[in-house]
Every structure is written in structure tokens, then in C-alpha cells.
Amino acid sequence: MSTALSLHQSRKRKNGVMMALCVVAAGIGLAWLALILGALIYKGLSGVSLAVFTQMTPPPGDAGGLLNAIYGSIVMTIIGIVVGTPIGVLAGTYMAEYGRFSKLTTVVRFINDILLSAPSIIVGLFVYELMVRPMGHFSAIAGAVALSILVIPVVVRTTEDMLNLVPNALREAGTAIGAPRWVVIRSVAWRAAMSGIVTGILLAVARISGETAPLLFTALNNQFWSSNLNAPMASLPVTIFQFALSPYEEWQQLAWTGALIITLTVLGLSIFARSLTGRREDR
Amino acid sequence: MPAARGSRDATVRRFALTDAIFRALTKGAAILVLVLLGGVAISLIAGSWPALSTFGLSFVGSEAWNPVTEKFGALAPIYGTIITSAIAIVIAVPIGIGIAVFLTELCPRPLRRPIGMAVELLAGIPSIIYGIWGLFVFAPFLQTTVQPFIIWMFHGVPGLNSLFAGPPYGIGLLTSAMILAIMILPFITSITKDVFDTVPSVLKESAYGIGCTTWEVTRRVVIPYTRVGIMGGVMLALGRALGETMAVTFVIGNAHRISASLFAPATTISATIANEFTEAVGDLYTSSLVALGLILFIITFIILAIARYMLLRIDSRAGA
Numbered sequence: 001m002s003t004a005l006s007l008h009q010s011r012k013r014k015n016g017v018m019m020a021l022c023v024v025a026a027g028i029g030l031a032w033l034a035l036i037l038g039a040l041i042y043k044g045l046s047g048v049s050l051a052v053f054t055q056m057t058p059p060p061g062d063a064g065g066l067l068n069a070i071y072g073s074i075v076m077t078i079i080g081i082v083v084g085t086p087i088g089v090l091a092g093t094y095m096a097e098y099g100r101f102s103k104l105t106t107v108v109r110f111i112n113d114i115l116l117s118a119p120s121i122i123v124g125l126f127v128y129e130l131m132v133r134p135m136g137h138f139s140a141i142a143g144a145v146a147l148s149i150l151v152i153p154v155v156v157r158t159t160e161d162m163l164n165l166v167p168n169a170l171r172e173a174g175t176a177i178g179a180p181r182w183v184v185i186r187s188v189a190w191r192a193a194m195s196g197i198v199t200g201i202l203l204a205v206a207r208i209s210g211e212t213a214p215l216l217f218t219a220l221n222n223q224f225w226s227s228n229l230n231a232p233m234a235s236l237p238v239t240i241f242q243f244a245l246s247p248y249e250e251w252q253q254l255a256w257t258g259a260l261i262i263t264l265t266v267l268g269l270s271i272f273a274r275s276l277t278g279r280r281e282d283r
Numbered sequence: 284m285p286a287a288r289g290s291r292d293a294t295v296r297r298f299a300l301t302d303a304i305f306r307a308l309t310k311g312a313a314i315l316v317l318v319l320l321g322g323v324a325i326s327l328i329a330g331s332w333p334a335l336s337t338f339g340l341s342f343v344g345s346e347a348w349n350p351v352t353e354k355f356g357a358l359a360p361i362y363g364t365i366i367t368s369a370i371a372i373v374i375a376v377p378i379g380i381g382i383a384v385f386l387t388e389l390c391p392r393p394l395r396r397p398i399g400m401a402v403e404l405l406a407g408i409p410s411i412i413y414g415i416w417g418l419f420v421f422a423p424f425l426q427t428t429v430q431p432f433i434i435w436m437f438h439g440v441p442g443l444n445s446l447f448a449g450p451p452y453g454i455g456l457l458t459s460a461m462i463l464a465i466m467i468l469p470f471i472t473s474i475t476k477d478v479f480d481t482v483p484s485v486l487k488e489s490a491y492g493i494g495c496t497t498w499e500v501t502r503r504v505v506i507p508y509t510r511v512g513i514m515g516g517v518m519l520a521l522g523r524a525l526g527e528t529m530a531v532t533f534v535i536g537n538a539h540r541i542s543a544s545l546f547a548p549a550t551t552i553s554a555t556i557a558n559e560f561t562e563a564v565g566d567l568y569t570s571s572l573v574a575l576g577l578i579l580f581i582i583t584f585i586i587l588a589i590a591r592y593m594l595l596r597i598d599s600r601a602g603a
Binding site: 011012014015018019021022023024025026028029030032033035036039040043086087088090091093094095097098099104105107108110111112113114115117118119120121122123125126128129130149152153156180181182185206207209210211212213216217220237240241244245252255256259262263266267270271274 | 298299301302305306308309310311312313314315316317319320322323326327329330377378379380381382384385386388389390398400401402403404405407408409410411412413414415416418419420465468469472496497498499501502519522523525526527528529532533553556557560561573576579580583584587588591
């Protein structure tokens, strides 16, 4: 009797210990998030002023802003999205609509999943070999192409997943009234999957707006205002990288402020993107 | 009637033509994805050719990295990449699985979504943020408190005293590994949580029904059932850790040497490329860096392919 009881107690105790460890693990996860965000806000917020958004990056030891870096980031992100999104959406459409059961789709899905998690610095090297070396100089357009290569797998994945969720009855209804396949895809399938596809694009924006590695040796950096796509262009992540590793206090402060701007943008985009699909799940 | 018949035929033909064009367009885009990966492989091989033909296989086995004498070897970066990723996995896997158990078994339902979302937000934070935080907040903390304590604790213990040998720089292998662990934690958690959800409730309920505790259900039913999926998630996280660039570049110290101490500055493949590529002078130097990229590409490709294969297996089982 007493052994049975002690076995029961030891099992209960073990359960209690392991479950407590799981709670601790969750606590650690949340604590890291709080620590990182806390440090960012504490160090970044003190540097936020109008000058950050109106002045150029300063020379060492001077005060200044991040205007050219913010502008460069926005320009390259937009071009990256504009180039990458149509390719991603079309490829995802092929995989979910025309070639749902074809061999090609299986292969593309596998390769796309690998591209999705491939190191972004490899993409930087690829674009360097593809564009920077033949052109002979770094350029904003090369940076934008590198970003678009990161956009494609994200958009392909979400487009395919979302189109697969569209009920076939909707497509059959379209076909039954005599619409050709591509009209059914365009006005039925795409429309039904629209919020999911938009979520994918927003997640892609969130991903590339913080990417540093693929820009390091494609767009390089630029101390000055430049809107020339054929010349090196500053970007927020690369500027943060350069300024954070510098010995100058003003530069380090600007790096923290830039980091805060990027993080808020990225977190805002991901929360917004998730709320778009979250509503669908609840319905 | 013939006129209407004719216009109907023309419309059908037009439909067929536009459909064929649209189909070709989408198929072309799908093929472009394949071409991209092929292009990456070809360009890396072409770019690394000068280095590989100069050094041959000794490139992988040599620790030398001297831009002045143009002697390059990849051993130190490969060593740093593998050690940091391995330690990161060892730290992150138990914590990640713990969070997944917490979220699926313990967490009160109203808190489940916000906490799950918070952990996934960790995954969305750009790596450069982890880098700047690691350099200015985490590394000084380790340098002034944790590392001196560990060095003091183990200085008399054979084996461990060389593993944790000073001086405490703050930056180095262990710091990078810990930052990597934080970064891959969300991947492990979210995939583990997803595969935990594929366990049929009947299995769990029957285990609870014969009186198992939550831990016993997790340990004896849920984890064995989802083992392949968890391994897939771990491999995916490993792929991320191996290729992670910016966070590591900030805190690794960029030193081309292999030292026994985990506190010593070191380098990884991606950190070497990020630090040196724009400053590399001469074809051989640049080409050696591209060759490092090729090695990283091959390693991550194999790891990610294994990960996807494992996750596919659990997907097909869930679907069946």
C-alpha cells in the first residue's frame, strides 16, 4: 500500500517538476522579448527627434538624421516587392491551379521551401556575381533585386496555401457558367484568397525591410542623399550596422534609433498581417 | 445564324488562346523559382573557381587566413559556424519544446493566442536588432557578471578550465551561440506546437483515461508520435542558425583562429563574408569568400532538404 502510494506521489512530483519547467521555459521566451524590446525603447527613444527624419546621415562626431537611409530602405523595399510579388503570385497560382497534381509542382514546392530558409547572405553573393560584377559598381537596383529574390519564396508559399483553401465548388460554379480557366482564377480564386495573399505580401515586406546581409555588397551604403538607382544607396539596416560598430557616440545613438524604427515597422506589419488572416480563422 | 456561330467560334478560340498564355505565364514563374536556385548554385561555383582551383581540397582543411600572403583556408569559419549552431540547438531545443508543451497542455485558453503570437513575433524581429542588442546589452552583461563567475568556478577543473578559459571578452563563441539560441527558439516552438496539434485526441485521451499525468502523456505519447516532425523543426532551426549573419557578425569577434575556449573570439562563414567582402582586394581574396559562401550553401541545402523531407513525412501522415 505504501509503495503504491509513494509511486503515485513520485509520479505526481515528477509531473509537477516537468510542468513547472515548461512554465519557466515560456517565461524565458517572453522575458527575452521583453528584454530586447525594453532595451530598444530605452536606448532608441531618447534619440528620436524631428532631425532623424529630416537630416542626412552625419559625418563622424556630428549630429544628424537618417533621412537618406530611410528613403533608400523604402525605395529598395518597394522595388523589391513590385518585382518579386507578381512572380511569386503567378508561380503560386500555377502550383495551386494549373499544376496542382503535377510533378513540377512537387519539385518547385520543395525548392521554394529551401529558398525560404536559405541564408540571405548567399542571395547577396548571388546578386553580386549576377549584377554588381558585370556592371562594375554597386547599385541600388542590385540591392532591390536581392530583396526581390527574398520576396518570391514568401509570396509563392502563402499564395499556394491560400488558393488551396478556396473551395472547389466556387471554381466549378465559375466554369459552369462558361468562364474560361484564367477568368475563373482571376475573378473567383484570387478574389476569394485575396486577404491571404495580401498577408503574404505584408509578411514579405516585414521580412525584407529588416534585411541587412543581402544589401551589404549589392546596394552598399551612401553617406549622402541619392535617388540614382544606378548608384550605391543607403539603407536603414546597413547604416545601423555601420554606425553601431563605430566608436562615435552620435553614430551609435542613431543606430539605436534606427533599430527602434525598423523594429516598430516590422512588428506593426506582422501584427497587421496576422490580424488579416486571424479574422478569417475566427469566422 | 452562321454569323453568330462564327463569332462564337472566335470567342472560344480567343478564350483558349488567352488561357494558354496565362497558363504559360504562371508555369514560367514556377520554373523561374527553380532557375533561381540553379542560378545561385552556378554563380557561386563560378565565383569560387579561382580559389578552389588554387587551393584545391586543402581550402577546407586549412586554418590559414592571410590576405597579405594570399593564403586562405576555410577551417576556422567552418568550425565557428558548426560550434555556434550546435550550442544554440542544445540550448534552444529543450526550451522550445517546453514552450510548446506549455502552449498546448498548460496555458489557459484565453492566453494561448497572445503568448503564441508573442513568441512568433520574436521570429519576426530582424537579425540586426539581435546583433545590436547582443553587442551593447548582452555581451557587456556576460563580460562583467556571468563569464568571470564561470571562469572562477571552473579554473581548477581539468577539461572545463580550457573550455571556459579567460579573459572574459563578452563577445565570442558562447555569446554568439546564445544569441542564435534566442533567434531560433520561435521556429522550434511554432513547428513543435504545429506537430503536437496533429496528435489525435483519442490517443491522448486514452492515456489520460488510464491515469497518466500530463508529463507522462507528453513523454510517452505526444513526443514519440511527433518525433519525426520535431526533428524536422530542429533541422529547420539548425539551417537558420548555420546561415544567420548579422546577429553573429556583431558578437563573434571576427578572429580567424580555432581556440579551445568558448569565450574566445572566433568567426563564422557568414560573419567572415559580411565583414570582409567589400574590403577584399584581389581576385583570390574575393573568390575565397565566395567559396566560403558555396560551402555554407551546400551545408544549409543538405540540412534544409533533410528538414523538409522529415516535415513532409509527418504532413502525409496527418493527411492520411
